[in-house]
Amino acid sequence: MQTADSVKVKAIAVRAVPYGESDMIITLVGVETGKITATAKGCLKRGAKLRYAAEPFNFGDYVLAGRGGRYVVTECEQIESFGAITADIERYYDGCLILDALAKLSEQPAPEEFMAALNALSRLAYSNEDPDAVIRDFLLTAIEIGGNRLDFAHCNACGRALEGAARFQDADGIVCESCANFGSIEVEAPLRAFLAGESGQTHAIGLRANILLLEFVHIMLGVKISARYLTEQL
Numbered sequence: 001m002q003t004a005d006s007v008k009v010k011a012i013a014v015r016a017v018p019y020g021e022s023d024m025i026i027t028l029v030g031v032e033t034g035k036i037t038a039t040a041k042g043c044l045k046r047g048a049k050l051r052y053a054a055e056p057f058n059f060g061d062y063v064l065a066g067r068g069g070r071y072v073v074t075e076c077e078q079i080e081s082f083g084a085i086t087a088d089i090e091r092y093y094d095g096c097l098i099l100d101a102l103a104k105l106s107e108q109p110a111p112e113e114f115m116a117a118l119n120a121l122s123r124l125a126y127s128n129e130d131p132d133a134v135i136r137d138f139l140l141t142a143i144e145i146g147g148n149r150l151d152f153a154h155c156n157a158c159g160r161a162l163e164g165a166a167r168f169q170d171a172d173g174i175v176c177e178s179c180a181n182f183g184s185i186e187v188e189a190p191l192r193a194f195l196a197g198e199s200g201q202t203h204a205i206g207l208r209a210n211i212l213l214l215e216f217v218h219i220m221l222g223v224k225i226s227a228r229y230l231t232e233q234l
């Protein structure tokens, strides 16, 4: 925070929509501020200096003028564009999932979630790692930051080693069939074995595991992220 009318925030642009003739309204998630909205004036004009500041995935030091939740972007020093994400359709959809999740997890400042998202975006943009693995790590990390570490190898109620299928329930996480309560969710044997690291990955298994993790994120963190980010790649 600088003067009363100008703030500097280290933030990722998670969403941008055109407004009026040539403005964009940007949703930013700041590492210390959580979610904020700001206008980038004139940025749709040809040669506009701040066009990149209104691109989703842009990570930078934004200087915002204004107060009380009404801000205008006056400067932005780019740290990363993560531009490589938009060059590949699967990585692009996975990147959009990360941005959507980050926005929904950051109604309040959420620095750990911010760092997890930044790490996932870096891996999507600059590594050859399987994008399914990046999404899986991100979702498991978000659940862990929320206070629940999911163990797919042991029943979290009675402690015995799991074989075959298991169940998920909000109160305990992953449990065996005998510890499961009414209303628990099935974790099919191949998905449980895969998430426990006992079996290798095919794209189909990796994808189904991530769709299941989205359901756990919804139940445990109250954040609904659409599975279409994953299924529209198919």
Ligand SMILES: [Zn+2]
Pocket: 155, 156, 157, 158, 159, 160, 175, 176, 177, 178, 179
């Ligand atoms: Zn059990």
